Amino acid sequence: MATSKLIPPHGSDELKILLLDGKEREDELKRAESLPKVTMTTRETGDLIMLGIGGFTPLEGFMGKDDWKGVCEEMKMANGIFWPIPVTLSHDEKIDPGTDIALISGETNEIMGTMKVTECYQIDKEFECKHVFTTADPEHPGVKMVMSQKDYNLAGPVKVLSESYFPERFKGIYQRPAESRKAFEEKGWKTIAALQLRNPMHRSHEYLAKIAIEVSDGLYIHQLVGGLKPGDIPADVRVKCINTLVENYFVKDRVMTGGYPLDMRYAGPREGLLHAVFRQNFGCTHMIIGRDHAGVGDYYGPFDAQNIFHELPEGALLCKMLPIDWTFYCYKCEGMASMKTCPHGKEDRLFLSGTALRKALSEGGDVPNEFSRKEVLAILREYYGGLQDDQRVEVKMHGHATGDAKKK
Amino acid sequence: MATSKLIPPHGSDELKILLLDGKEREDELKRAESLPKVTMTTRETGDLIMLGIGGFTPLEGFMGKDDWKGVCEEMKMANGIFWPIPVTLSHDEKIDPGTDIALISGETNEIMGTMKVTECYQIDKEFECKHVFTTADPEHPGVKMVMSQKDYNLAGPVKVLSESYFPERFKGIYQRPAESRKAFEEKGWKTIAALQLRNPMHRSHEYLAKIAIEVSDGLYIHQLVGGLKPGDIPADVRVKCINTLVENYFVKDRVMTGGYPLDMRYAGPREGLLHAVFRQNFGCTHMIIGRDHAGVGDYYGPFDAQNIFHELPEGALLCKMLPIDWTFYCYKCEGMASMKTCPHGKEDRLFLSGTALRKALSEGGDVPNEFSRKEVLAILREYYGGLQDDQRVEVKMHGHATGDAKKK
Numbered sequence: 001m002a003t004s005k006l007i008p009p010h011g012s013d014e015l016k017i018l019l020l021d022g023k024e025r026e027d028e029l030k031r032a033e034s035l036p037k038v039t040m041t042t043r044e045t046g047d048l049i050m051l052g053i054g055g056f057t058p059l060e061g062f063m064g065k066d067d068w069k070g071v072c073e074e075m076k077m078a079n080g081i082f083w084p085i086p087v088t089l090s091h092d093e094k095i096d097p098g099t100d101i102a103l104i105s106g107e108t109n110e111i112m113g114t115m116k117v118t119e120c121y122q123i124d125k126e127f128e129c130k131h132v133f134t135t136a137d138p139e140h141p142g143v144k145m146v147m148s149q150k151d152y153n154l155a156g157p158v159k160v161l162s163e164s165y166f167p168e169r170f171k172g173i174y175q176r177p178a179e180s181r182k183a184f185e186e187k188g189w190k191t192i193a194a195l196q197l198r199n200p201m202h203r204s205h206e207y208l209a210k211i212a213i214e215v216s217d218g219l220y221i222h223q224l225v226g227g228l229k230p231g232d233i234p235a236d237v238r239v240k241c242i243n244t245l246v247e248n249y250f251v252k253d254r255v256m257t258g259g260y261p262l263d264m265r266y267a268g269p270r271e272g273l274l275h276a277v278f279r280q281n282f283g284c285t286h287m288i289i290g291r292d293h294a295g296v297g298d299y300y301g302p303f304d305a306q307n308i309f310h311e312l313p314e315g316a317l318l319c320k321m322l323p324i325d326w327t328f329y330c331y332k333c334e335g336m337a338s339m340k341t342c343p344h345g346k347e348d349r350l351f352l353s354g355t356a357l358r359k360a361l362s363e364g365g366d367v368p369n370e371f372s373r374k375e376v377l378a379i380l381r382e383y384y385g386g387l388q389d390d391q392r393v394e395v396k397m398h399g400h401a402t403g404d405a406k407k408k
Numbered sequence: 409m410a411t412s413k414l415i416p417p418h419g420s421d422e423l424k425i426l427l428l429d430g431k432e433r434e435d436e437l438k439r440a441e442s443l444p445k446v447t448m449t450t451r452e453t454g455d456l457i458m459l460g461i462g463g464f465t466p467l468e469g470f471m472g473k474d475d476w477k478g479v480c481e482e483m484k485m486a487n488g489i490f491w492p493i494p495v496t497l498s499h500d501e502k503i504d505p506g507t508d509i510a511l512i513s514g515e516t517n518e519i520m521g522t523m524k525v526t527e528c529y530q531i532d533k534e535f536e537c538k539h540v541f542t543t544a545d546p547e548h549p550g551v552k553m554v555m556s557q558k559d560y561n562l563a564g565p566v567k568v569l570s571e572s573y574f575p576e577r578f579k580g581i582y583q584r585p586a587e588s589r590k591a592f593e594e595k596g597w598k599t600i601a602a603l604q605l606r607n608p609m610h611r612s613h614e615y616l617a618k619i620a621i622e623v624s625d626g627l628y629i630h631q632l633v634g635g636l637k638p639g640d641i642p643a644d645v646r647v648k649c650i651n652t653l654v655e656n657y658f659v660k661d662r663v664m665t666g667g668y669p670l671d672m673r674y675a676g677p678r679e680g681l682l683h684a685v686f687r688q689n690f691g692c693t694h695m696i697i698g699r700d701h702a703g704v705g706d707y708y709g710p711f712d713a714q715n716i717f718h719e720l721p722e723g724a725l726l727c728k729m730l731p732i733d734w735t736f737y738c739y740k741c742e743g744m745a746s747m748k749t750c751p752h753g754k755e756d757r758l759f760l761s762g763t764a765l766r767k768a769l770s771e772g773g774d775v776p777n778e779f780s781r782k783e784v785l786a787i788l789r790e791y792y793g794g795l796q797d798d799q800r801v802e803v804k805m806h807g808h809a810t811g812d813a814k815k816k
Contacts, residue, residue: 210745210749211619211622211623213748213749214619214732214733214746214748214749215619215623215730215732248751249741249751250749250751251747251748251749251750251751252751254748254749322623324622324623333657334743334777334778335743335744336743337618338622339659340621340622340659340662341618341621341622341658341659341662342659343656343657343658343659343660369742370742
């Protein structure tokens with residue numbers, strides 16, 4: 001029997017943990033108060049926390065220009081290590097290299113960390129967008145995020161002082177890589193598949209999840225608890241849906257749930273790769289990549305995020321993709337199926353657009369059992385029922401505007 | 409994109425094909441007629457054909473004593489190559505090394521091949537049984553087969569002259585490794601899972617098959633068309649069932665069917681390994697191992713055949729196991745599930761013993777849709793309906809006697 005050693009972190013023998021604690025943290029916090037302050041967006045704050053807890057191992061801070069360029073062009077940092085999406089910090093003023101700065105959350109005003117600035121540089125944002133998102137269309141929410149960054153990027157090693165509200169607000173869900181790894185070791189799991197979630201789990205997600213369980217030791221349902229685009233289901237509602245589903249339809253020993261603090265970038269294929277990189281840091285050997293993973297609108301082909309994994313050079317990424325085709329309920333198969341396993345026609349299959357689902361849920365219409373479990377639907381009905389009329393309209397319109405209707 | 413190179417054969421860069429054709433075959437056949445004749449059992453004949461078509465690559469003939477002993481004790485031949493079950497030929501008289509012999513099918517009297525005897529040796533049959541079957545109980549059908557072998561084992565390189573009735577009787581199903589490999593290459597499949605079948609496919613097998621398809625490029629449904637124990641469904645009926653199921657419930661591009669000429673040995677774990685070895689020769693990268701694979705009665709724990717794969721030294725066997733838990737229909741899950749994915753109780757699950765199924769089929773009782781597809785049941789009903797009463801009794805009694813009721 002092979003020993004139950006977990007997969008190593010990405011590009012490193014151990015997790016690179018930049019979060020301070022105890023006296024060291026106290027002292028640094030005191031020092032930070034007198035430093036020049038740089039305010040971060042939620043995206044930057046989420047990235048900083050991931051740097052802190054080792055989720056972005058082997059990074060030691062925000063990226064300098066060489067890393068930024070290599071990552072954009074070749075998904076490779078200056079040291080040769082694979083990385084698919086820039087992790088950068090922007091600021092509206094130049095700061096001299098050598099300066100120590102305090103990093104402030106723009107959302108909560110909390111001091112989140114400190115950084116020794118080693119580099120201050122300007123980037124071609126369009127260049128970044130075209131490489132990372134394959135588009136510079138300002139309607140793309142990820143592009144919008146990059147284009148609204150400030151003029152200068154600041155690079156340097158960070159010390160992280162807080163995980164913000166995540167541990168408290170998402171108690172029992174938010175998890176550090178060291179925690180998930182410890183849990184996996186205790187369970188004796190060796191092959192662990194990660195399921196990325198930013199929506200409630202319907203039966204199609206349950207099917208992905210269960211295929212993964214059938215072929216692995218366990219499943220890590222890993223939800224984004226950071227920022228989403230407007231109209232997406234808020235994280236706390238989603239957490240409730242997922243917990244209910246797991247409670248009623250999963251074998252407890254085979255599944256673990258967790259949450260991570262990043263904002264969605266909607267970078268499709270590149271984000272699929274980033275998902276695999278940090279899941280490896282959380283201890284997972286496989287990353288489930290379904291249809292239109294991390295996509296938005298029509299920007300990516302439905303299986304672009306699977307194809308990009310095939311193009312990686314050997315050894316670039318230890319965490320492997322577990323690709324799964326478009327899934328649905330088929331009335332002739334009498335069960336869940338995918339394009340790979342069901343030979344029947346469109347008319348035999350149940351498809352429900354995001355828009356149709358939201359309409360049914362907010363207006364009390366029927367949602368078939370074959371689409372979603374009754375326990376999950378009850379929670380969603382309650383959420384949509386509680387929305388004000390204007391929010392409801394916004395939710396629905398946004399669904400349309402971003403092409404979300406075609407999402408699972 | 410990695411090139412679509414198939415997995416190499418076991419222990420060799422290319423298939424070891426010992427089957428002659430054309431003039432070479434004609435000449436050898438003529439020569440064989442004047443040689444001393446050794447009559448083979450169906451098991452030995454099936455093994456010889458597998459040697460001929462390269463299914464038993466890298467073997468060049470029946471095993472000598474060192475190989476036999478190494479295989480029994482350590483699953484390793486004298487040359488260090490992994491092999492899990494002896495491939496031997498027995499005879500009731502001593503034959504001097506150096507003698508050329510003709511190999512005759514005891515079933516059809518056809519000359520199947522020739523062998524240059526390099527060794528004639530006696531074995532401790534009980535020793536073989538205890539290692540290979542983990543029991544010497546004469547009720548075990550595999551043990552019975554070994555114990556009824558003749559007194560001497562003959563070893564030596566073989567030339568194979570015929571594939572017997574397999575290509576004709578199982579036209580479209582019987583396949584050589586070179587044929588399956590060619591087909592896989594044409595389909596562009598790289599990861600191919602093999603499903604071993606010696607019974608009709610019910611929904612539990614369909615579920616195994618479909619999980620494998622979800623996570624591979626394609627599935628090779630590979631049926632045994634050699635000998636079974638009395639009471640098992642004959643190969644031609646089974647072939648019909650499987651073809652109907654594939655026709656109605658599988659995506660054509662994702663599945664291929666084939667048949668191989670071996671007799672079952674019912675060696676459980678060791679036979680699971682043998683199944684993986686020769687599936688690798690047929691071009692498969694994964695071997696599905698479900699509950700009680702190749703088992704019989706109560707001789708093996710339900711997952712012994714999975715566990716043995718974990719004990720292999722690194723590199724011993726390139727074809728990997730795809731382990732799948734006990735599968736069934738669950739009324740609460742509203743679909744197929746396994747012990748790994750369904751948290752519900754016994755009372756929610758549909759189990760049907762082999763005995764109950766046979767009773768329902770032969771007496772016209774109901775078999776639920778959730779157990780087997782209607783198209784498959786129709787074929788089985790026809791088969792059982794056509795049996796004579798005494799055959800029916802034998803079928804049922806045998807089911808009991810061998811503990812077959814507990815088989816899937």
